[in-house]
Each structure stands twice: as C-alpha cells, then as structure tokens.
Amino acid sequence: MVSAYLNDEANGQVNIITIMNRTHSEPFTCIFCCYQHGLSISPVKLDQHIDHFGFPFVTTDAFCNMEPTCNATHITISRPENLLEIQSHLYLPIRKLLTHERDFDVDFTLCISSMFGGYNNVLQFVQTVETYKLLGVEHMIIYNTSCGPDLEKVLHIYEQDGFLEIIPWPIHHFLEPSKGWNFEQHSGELHYYGQQATINDCIHRNRQRSKYVILTDADEIIMPYQHSSLQQLMTELQKNNPHVVAFIFWAHVFSQKVYEVSERFNIPQWRHVPGVNILRHIHREPLKWFVNNNSKMIVDPRKVMQASVHNVYKISGKSIWVPSGLAIVMHTTRPHRPDLGAEKLIMDNKIWEYAERLIPNVNKVMHKSGILK
Numbered sequence: 001m002v003s004a005y006l007n008d009e010a011n012g013q014v015n016i017i018t019i020m021n022r023t024h025s026e027p028f029t030c031i032f033c034c035y036q037h038g039l040s041i042s043p044v045k046l047d048q049h050i051d052h053f054g055f056p057f058v059t060t061d062a063f064c065n066m067e068p069t070c071n072a073t074h075i076t077i078s079r080p081e082n083l084l085e086i087q088s089h090l091y092l093p094i095r096k097l098l099t100h101e102r103d104f105d106v107d108f109t110l111c112i113s114s115m116f117g118g119y120n121n122v123l124q125f126v127q128t129v130e131t132y133k134l135l136g137v138e139h140m141i142i143y144n145t146s147c148g149p150d151l152e153k154v155l156h157i158y159e160q161d162g163f164l165e166i167i168p169w170p171i172h173h174f175l176e177p178s179k180g181w182n183f184e185q186h187s188g189e190l191h192y193y194g195q196q197a198t199i200n201d202c203i204h205r206n207r208q209r210s211k212y213v214i215l216t217d218a219d220e221i222i223m224p225y226q227h228s229s230l231q232q233l234m235t236e237l238q239k240n241n242p243h244v245v246a247f248i249f250w251a252h253v254f255s256q257k258v259y260e261v262s263e264r265f266n267i268p269q270w271r272h273v274p275g276v277n278i279l280r281h282i283h284r285e286p287l288k289w290f291v292n293n294n295s296k297m298i299v300d301p302r303k304v305m306q307a308s309v310h311n312v313y314k315i316s317g318k319s320i321w322v323p324s325g326l327a328i329v330m331h332t333t334r335p336h337r338p339d340l341g342a343e344k345l346i347m348d349n350k351i352w353e354y355a356e357r358l359i360p361n362v363n364k365v366m367h368k369s370g371i372l373k
Contacts (some may be wrong), residue, residue: 002197004067004075004092005204016062016092017204019134019175019190019197020050029080030064032072033091037082040070044077047126050199051308053191054183056173059200061306084333097208101172107140108230109210111202113143113309114169114193114216117179120148122371123275123362124219124332129158130361131221132214134354136229139210142218143169143198148275169198174240192309198303207301215307216296216329221250221275233327234298237320245303245317248310250287251294251329258283258345265355269363269372278332279355284339287324294328295321300311 002017016031028044045063055152064275066072074091082089110132115274119125129140140158144166158164171177171194177190199215206213214235224233237247257277265279287293294311306314330351351358366372 001062001077001090001092003201003204004094005097005207005280006094007097007207011298012066012068014072014094015064015204016064016075016077017197017201018060018062018077019057019194020046020048020060020064021056022048022058022060022165023056026079028062028077029083030062031068031076031078031083031086031089031091032064032120034067034069034070035073037070040067040072041083042066047224047306048194049308050313051191051196053188055178055191056191059194059197065097066212079340090184091295095205097204102208104211105209106137107211107213108137109202109212110137110140110216111199111206112212113198113215114195115142115147115218116144116145116172116177117195118146118148119173119218121219121275122148122150122154123270123273123277125151126154126360126362126365127278128218128221130358131223131351131354132356132363133361135224138229139163139165141165141167141202141205143167143202145169145171146187147194148274150369150371157365157369164294167198167201169194185311186263187304195275196308199309199347203299203301203307206368210301212298213301214296214298216332217333219333220251220296221330221351222298222327223294223330223336224292225324225350226326230298232254239317241320243318244320245300246307246312246319247298248295248319248369249327250324251328251331252287252324252348254278254281254330255283255285255286255335255345256281256333257338258336258342260307260349265352267359269366272365273371276332279351279358280332281332282349283342284330284344285335285340285342288337292337294329294331307371334353 178186180186
C-alpha cells in the first residue's frame with residue numbers, strides 16, 4: 001500500500017494506491033477505522049494499471065466504499081483469512097481532498113518520480129530546478145530512495161526554503177526494483193523503482209493544491225519555445241484546447257558527449273561540482289519518427305485518474321501531443337543515437353536565454369549548501 005485518498009466527488013469511495021502481483025487475483029477486504037465508531041469492513045474492487053512493462057508487480061488502484069456514518073480516518077486492506085489479525089495491520093491515513101470551490105496554492109508543481117542509486121548529479125539537478133523556477137514552478141516533490149551526499153545538501157536547502165517536499169520511498173525494502181525499464185534486459189520485480197506508483201501518488205496528492213502537475217525526471221526540462229513562461233504556454237494551450245487535461249511533450253536528447261565549442265559556459269567554480277553542465281550541451285539528436293520516442297507530461301491533476309511514465313490512460317477529458325515548435329522536453333543525457341556524428345545533431349541553445357539569471361541563482365544554492373565555498 002502506498003497512499004489512500006478520498007475526493008469530495010467520490011461519494012465515500014476511497015482509492016488506495018497499491019503495488020500488487022498482476023498474476024494473483026485473490027480477494028481483498030477493506031478495513032476502515034471509523035471516527036468514534038470502531039471498525040468497518042467492505043469488499044475491495046481492484047483496477048490494475050495498463051502499463052506493467054513486463055514486470056510481475058504493477059500499480060493497482062484498490063477502491064473501497066465507506067459507510068456514510070463511518071467518517072474514517074485510516075484504512076487498510078487485508079486478505080479475508082487474515083481479518084482476525086486486524087490489530088497488527090498497517091493502517092494508512094486517508095487524505096481527504098476538497099477540490100470544489102477552492103483556490104489553488106500554486107499553479108505548477110514539479111514531480112520527480114524516483115531518485116535512486118545514490119544519485120549525485122548535483123550541477124545538472126540545480127540547473128534544472130532553477131530553470132524550472134524561472135519558468136514559473138513554485139513547488140517540487142521528490143520521491144527519494146537514495147541520493148549522493150552532495151545532492152542531499154542541496155535537497156536540504158530547497159526543503160528549508162519551503163520549495164521542496166521530500167517523500168521517502170524505500171521501495172527496495174519491500175520488492176526488488178529494476179534499475180531499467182525493460183524486463184528482458186533488467187532483472188527485478190517492479191519497473192524502475194516503482195516510478196509508476198509515485199507518478200500516480202503525486203497526481204493524487206496535488207489535486208486540491210496545484211493547478212497543473214509537471215511529470216518529468218531530474219535531468220529533464222519542459223522548455224517553451226514561443227513563450228517566456230510555462231504559465232503563458234499553458235494559457236495558450238488551454239485556450240485552444242479547452243477540453244484537454246493532459247499535455248504530452250516530445251523528449252529530445254541533448255548529448256552529453258558533444259560540447260559547445262566557445263567554452264563560454266565552462267565556468268571555473270563549477271568544474272569541481274559533481275554533475276553535468278547543461279549550458280555546455282546544446283546539440284540535440286533529431287527525432288527518429290515511427291519509433292518509440294520518449295515523452296513527458298503536464299496534467300490537470302483533478303482530471304487524471306491513471307497515468308504511466310509517458311502517457312495517460314484514465315482521464316476525464318482529452319490528451320494531446322504538443323507540437324515541438326511550441327515546447328519540448330530537454331533531456332540532457334548520454335546519446336541515444338551514438339551512431340550520429342556531431343554534424344548530424346541540431347544546435348539548440350534555447351537554454352542560453354536563461355543563462356544570465358540562471359548562473360547566479362545556481363551559485364546561490366551551491367553556496368548555501370556549502371558545495372561552493
């Protein structure tokens with residue numbers, strides 16, 4: 001069990017986000033801790049998410065109907081044969097989300113769905129976060145399994161500033177997560193450290209507080225090309241597409257192996273900071289159409305019921321692919337098409353438009369965290 005939510009539209013139905021073995025179909029029972037009324041039980045209706053990427057465990061919604069007089073504060077699910085042991089069960093708090101007639105706390109929340117493997121790409125991470133802040137992001141959530149010591153200092157600063165919410169994600173204590181997306185190539189019980197479960201949890205927990213949720217990884221930026229902010233971009237997209245609730249952006253790979261030739265942004269004080277300097281990597285690979293190109297999303301969290309890593313599946317509305325001329329996902333990473341020579345890459349220095357404000361903001365975070373002296 002990951003988390004439990006009750007929306008004001010749900011008529012007493014609680015949704016528990018879980019991770020279950022997709023080949024098992026045993027019945028489950030819900031147990032509610034009712035306010036001043038003891039316990040109440042009801043059957044569970046399971047709804048497996050479509051994407052499991054071939055792994056045996058998959059994100060699954062467990063729906064439970066609460067009696068009107070119960071007004072439960074906590075909930076758990078149990079196999080029927082274990083009901084006599086209910087006192088020893090782990091109970092989740094029920095998050096009650098009021099989504100009607102409520103102003104949003106923020107317009108944009110950035111969700112980083114999984115951080116693992118002692119991730120310590122500090123320079124790129126801070127550059128990415130500070131670029132997002134310049135684009136209008138006001139809040140960030142990270143599901144953290146493990147990160148490196150330098151990045152931990154940076155996360156502490158963002159947390160102190162009230163910008164970052166860190167959710168511990170010790171998934172490796174319960175299942176064997178894979179370190180890659182392909183079951184044939186990467187061993188494990190669960191896709192990519194349970195990324196799909198955290199994506200859906202982040203959507204749910206922001207339903208009442210954020211107008212939009214941005215779903216990207218720590219090395220990706222959704223970059224508008226005709227607007228100076230995400231607010232301006234989304235205002236135009238929403239105006240032209242009033243029934244759309246999920247906006248999907250093509251991911252473009254900016255190769256870490258190719259550097260800009262001028263050395264303009266080879267900043268001396270950054271040379272000893274762990275990580276990649278995205279200002280120096282301005283050559284992207286052309287998209288290869290008719291193949292499975294990656295994508296990331298901005299969604300209305302009140303209208304998306306089930307989402308995967310690159311797409312949405314259960315929504316109240318429509319989804320669209322945003323033209324690359326309006327915005328793309330800048331993914332600065334190892335080359336995905338190493339066969340391409342540098343002459344076949346596309347020079348794209350859009351990130352430089354933010355450099356004048358970005359550099360001092362990055363330095364400020366580095367100094368506050370003690371990484372720069």
